[in-house]
Structures are given as C-alpha cells and as structure tokens.
Amino acid sequence: MTNSPGVDRPDLSTLFAATADGIDVPTTATFAVLNPATEHVVGYAPSVTPDQLDGVFAAAERACQPWQSDEGARRQALHAAADAIDAATDELSGLLTAEQGKPLAEARSEFTRAAVWLRYFADLQLGHEDVPHLDGRAAVQRRPLGVVAAITPWNVPLVLAVWKIAPALRAGNTMVLKPSPFTPLTTLAVGHLLRRVLPAGVLNIIAGPDPLGAALVAHPTPRKVSFTGSTATGIKVAQAAAAGLKRVTLELGGNDPAIIFDDVDVTAIAETLFWNAFTNNGQICRAVKRVYAHESIHAELVEALATIAASTKVGDGSDPAVRLGPLNNPAQRDRVAELVRDALDHGATVAAGGRQPARPGYFYEPTILDNVTDGVRVVDEEQFGPVLPVVAFRDTADVIRSANRGPYGLTASVWSNDLDRARAVADQLDAGQVSLNVHGGGVVPHLPFGGHKLSGIGVENGPWGLDAYCDLRVITSAGR
Numbered sequence: 001m002t003n004s005p006g007v008d009r010p011d012l013s014t015l016f017a018a019t020a021d022g023i024d025v026p027t028t029a030t031f032a033v034l035n036p037a038t039e040h041v042v043g044y045a046p047s048v049t050p051d052q053l054d055g056v057f058a059a060a061e062r063a064c065q066p067w068q069s070d071e072g073a074r075r076q077a078l079h080a081a082a083d084a085i086d087a088a089t090d091e092l093s094g095l096l097t098a099e100q101g102k103p104l105a106e107a108r109s110e111f112t113r114a115a116v117w118l119r120y121f122a123d124l125q126l127g128h129e130d131v132p133h134l135d136g137r138a139a140v141q142r143r144p145l146g147v148v149a150a151i152t153p154w155n156v157p158l159v160l161a162v163w164k165i166a167p168a169l170r171a172g173n174t175m176v177l178k179p180s181p182f183t184p185l186t187t188l189a190v191g192h193l194l195r196r197v198l199p200a201g202v203l204n205i206i207a208g209p210d211p212l213g214a215a216l217v218a219h220p221t222p223r224k225v226s227f228t229g230s231t232a233t234g235i236k237v238a239q240a241a242a243a244g245l246k247r248v249t250l251e252l253g254g255n256d257p258a259i260i261f262d263d264v265d266v267t268a269i270a271e272t273l274f275w276n277a278f279t280n281n282g283q284i285c286r287a288v289k290r291v292y293a294h295e296s297i298h299a300e301l302v303e304a305l306a307t308i309a310a311s312t313k314v315g316d317g318s319d320p321a322v323r324l325g326p327l328n329n330p331a332q333r334d335r336v337a338e339l340v341r342d343a344l345d346h347g348a349t350v351a352a353g354g355r356q357p358a359r360p361g362y363f364y365e366p367t368i369l370d371n372v373t374d375g376v377r378v379v380d381e382e383q384f385g386p387v388l389p390v391v392a393f394r395d396t397a398d399v400i401r402s403a404n405r406g407p408y409g410l411t412a413s414v415w416s417n418d419l420d421r422a423r424a425v426a427d428q429l430d431a432g433q434v435s436l437n438v439h440g441g442g443v444v445p446h447l448p449f450g451g452h453k454l455s456g457i458g459v460e461n462g463p464w465g466l467d468a469y470c471d472l473r474v475i476t477s478a479g480r
C-alpha cells in the first residue's frame with residue numbers, strides 16, 4: 001500500500017494499537033490503510049514484526065489455564081463482548097466503510113452480526129457424551145486445544161474474525177488474530193474495546209504486512225490455524241501447518257453457481273438474485289459467481305438483471321444513497337477488468353456495465369455478461385467482484401455437470417417453483433451449502449459453513465464449528 005496526498009482520518013488513532021496481553025504492543029513502524037473510495041489514508045496501522053511473535057504467543061499461552069478453568073466466566077465475557085460490539089456500532093461502522101468500501105448500512109450490519117455470533121456461542125453447550133462401555137459408561141469430553149492462530153481476509157473483516165473468536169474462546173482457547181493488511185483498523189479497534197471485557201492475553205490482535213501471516217502459521221505455539229482467504233494462500237497455510245501437525249480450518253475460495261429453471265417468475269426473482277450476487281460488490285465468498293439460466297427464460301433474466309445493474313447507485317459507501325461501493329483494492333479491481341476483457345475477447349457481450357468509471361477510487365460498474373459459456377475464464381474462475389456471467393442451458397443433466405465443474409464447492413443454489421425438482425437437483429450438487437430459491441440462505445450461527453474440494457477443509461459455525469476448536473478426551477475406568 002502506498003501513501004497518497006489526501007488524508008481523511010477519523011480521530012481513532014489510540015484504537016489502532018496492536019493488543020497482546022491486554023496492552024499495546026510497542027511497534028516502531030506503521031503502514032497506511034487507504035480508503036478504496038478516495039485513495040486517501042484512513043489511518044496508520046501498527047506493524048508488528050515476525051520477531052515480536054514470541055512475546056505475543058507467550059501472552060496467549062499464559063492466559064490459557066485460567067481461561068479454561070471457568071466456563072461460566074467465559075460465557076459471561078462473550079456476552080459482554082457482544083454488548084461492547086453492539087455499543088460500538090455508531091462509533092466504528094464509519095471506519096469499516098472507510099477501510100473496506102462497503103456501504104454504511106452493511107458496515108453497521110457487520111457489527112450486529114458479530115454480536116449475534118458472540119451471543120450464540122456464549123449460550124451454546126459444549127458437547128459431552130456418556131457412552132455405554134463394557135458394563136459401565138465412558139465419558140467423551142471436549143477439551144480446548146490451547147493457543148489458536150487466526151487469519152482473516154479483507155471482504156467481511158469483523159464478522160469473519162468473530163466467526164473464529166467466538167467459538168475458539170467459548171471452547172476455552174486463547175487466540176492470536178491477524179487481520180488483512182488492507183482492512184486491519186476495525187479489527188484492531190474492536191480488539192482494543194474488548195480489553196475491557198476479556199482477561200489479558202485471551203484475545204491478541206496484531207497487524208502487519210505479509211509475511212506476518214506466514215510467520216504466525218510457522219510459530220511453534222499455536223495448536224491450530226483457522227484461516228479464511230484465497231485457495232492459493234490456504235494451500236500454503238495447510239503445508240506450513242502440517243510441519244507442526246497443527247489442526248487447520250480453511251475457508252477458501254468459491255465459484256458458486258445459481259441454476260435458474262424455466263418455471264420461475266423472472267420478475268419476482270431478479271432482484272433477490274442480483275443482490276445475492278452483487279452485495280459487497282460480489283466480494284463475498286458465498287456470492288453467486290455464475291448464473292445458469294434455462295434457455296427459455298435466459299434473455300428475459302439477462303434483461304432484468306441488466307436493468308437492476310444499470311439503476312444501482314455506485315459511489316462512496318459513506319453516502320447513504322449508495323448501494324455499491326468500490327472494490328477493496330486496486331489488484332481486485334484490475335482482476336475484474338481483466339476477466340471482463342477476456343470474456344469480450346471470447347465472444348461475450350455486455351448487457352450492463354463493463355467499464356471502470358473515470359474517478360478516483362477502485363470502482364467498477366456492476367456488470368452483466370451475456371453470450372458466455374463454460375471454458376471462459378469469468379465462468380471458470382472466482383471473480384470476487386461486480387461482474388456476473390449468465391450462461392444459457394437446455395438440459396438438466398448438463399447443467400448439473402456444469403455446476404460441479406472446476407475445483408471449488410462452496411455454495412450453490414437452485415431456483416424453481418417445482419420444489420421436488422429443485423431438491424432433486426440440489427442433491428446432486430457438490431457444495432457445502434445449497435439453497436433453494438435464494439442463494440446463501442443458510443449462513444447463520446447455527447448451521448455449519450464450509451467448502452467441498454478446494455473451497456476448504458472443515459466448517460465454521462454451529463456445534464460443528466465449536467468442535468473444531470476442541471480435542472476429544474475419553475475417560476474410562478478399570479474394567480468398566
């Protein structure tokens with residue numbers, strides 16, 4: 001990231017310290033975080049260096065034993081954390097919009113959802129089974145792993161951090177968490193606020209440009225790495241974690257298909273489908289990334305999506321009228337532009353958008369592409385941006401094959417008024433979550449979320465996500 005001449009910095013600088021052991025980590029360097037809507041500096045994040053990790057992990061390790069020993073205190077602390085995050089919504093949601101780009105209403109919703117997740121895990125029971133064994137019973141217990149490392153991406157920084165913090169802490173682990181260098185400020189600020197409600201060393205939040213992430217994974221202390229980000233980086237994390245036999249949870253990329261059958265009411269579904277693809281500019285792991293529309297309704301659907309795209313207000317997310325902000329960073333914007341160029345070179349046509357507006361910031365018009373097929377990069381790859389290819393299909397078996405093509409298997413959806421048909425197709429889709437007549441309908445605290453194939457290993461959320469932060473311990477007694 002580079003400095004730029006303009007500066008629009010909220011007066012939150014004291015909240016931007018890295019936190020370990022409940023106090024500021026002294027750092028000698030900072031790095032600038034830019035507002036993607038203006039390219040101005042939002043703030044400067046403290047740059048923790050890999051050689052400081054011993055001290056940070058030591059703090060997390062010291063906090064483990066007392067934190068594990070009092071389940072009631074953990075539940076209370078997670079409720080207090082939820083209250084603190086709720087209370088910080090007005091103060092900090094503008095910061096999230098400034099560093100990430102999303103409209104203010106969506107930034108506020110991240111705070112709300114973060115609090116919901118914390119409360120859900122505060123109240124969730126740790127599993128405990130008493131199973132028949134010989135002529136007596138054996139106890140199967142969940143035990144915390146110890147210190148966990150967590151690494152998050154830039155698209156939904158606060159919610160994705162809390163997806164890790166809430167279950168890990170509930171189970172009795174302590175954590176060292178590193179946000180993306182593109183969006184570290186809100187996470188650091190929340191970490192600072194949570195010092196008031198969490199014992200020292202339980203949650204340590206550090207920022208820094210890479211290779212800090214790799215150093216976190218390689219450090220000998222953490223027993224697990226929970227990572228959300230791209231598949232390419234996830235593979236590196238898995239390789240590095242294997243050297244220390246660390247557990248991993250990997251939430252990675254996706255290329256999520258929506259299959260639209262001929263019996264839908266196009267006018268009725270277009271708006272929902274559009275926002276399932278374009279919310280946060282498509283920078284959501286479970287966003288619709290490719291639409292397969294039956295040939296009999298394909299043209300009508302393209303037109304309906306294009307009309308919505310053309311009428312959607314794009315701009316600085318701090319303007320309440322704006323529905324789509326900029327992309328988060330120039331590399332992501334350039335990737336979207338390149339995929340659109342490549343599609344046009346391969347015969348695609350633009351039904352809406354297709355241009356990078358001439359203005360500061362990393363903007364790209366919401367774009368609907370027609371006349372695209374499997375085999376074109378924008379259909380085959382994860383675009384993670386505001387461009388949606390709409391592919392025509394005729395045959396159900398063919399479209400199922402198309403949906404299952406490629407290395408990913410995160411989410412998918414099937415849209416039809418015939419629910420029996422929709423369920424039968426859903427049964428044949430290789431994805432961690434398949435929704436009917438909506439996309440991503442099950443991203444809630446109580447349902448497991450995770451990908452098949454190269455979309456990840458393991459799941460987050462629900463009791464399954466809590467189990468991922470535990471080892472099992474079996475207690476038996478002699479002869480029974």
Ligand code: NAD
Pocket residue numbers: 151152153154155156160178179180181210212213214215217228229230231232233234236237250251252253254284285382384410451455456
């Ligand atoms: P990224 O992989 O570039 O970076 C993610 C994080 O990893 C950042 O914090 C980064 O600093 C860190 N990192 C970089 N190199 C590392 C290394 N060698 N070892 C450890 N950490 C390292 O991903 P991104 O561009 O920030 O996020 C976009 C990607 O995230 C997309 O592919 C998207 O699909 C995926 N994502 C997946 C989910 C999900 O739940 N499956 C959710 C959100 C985003």
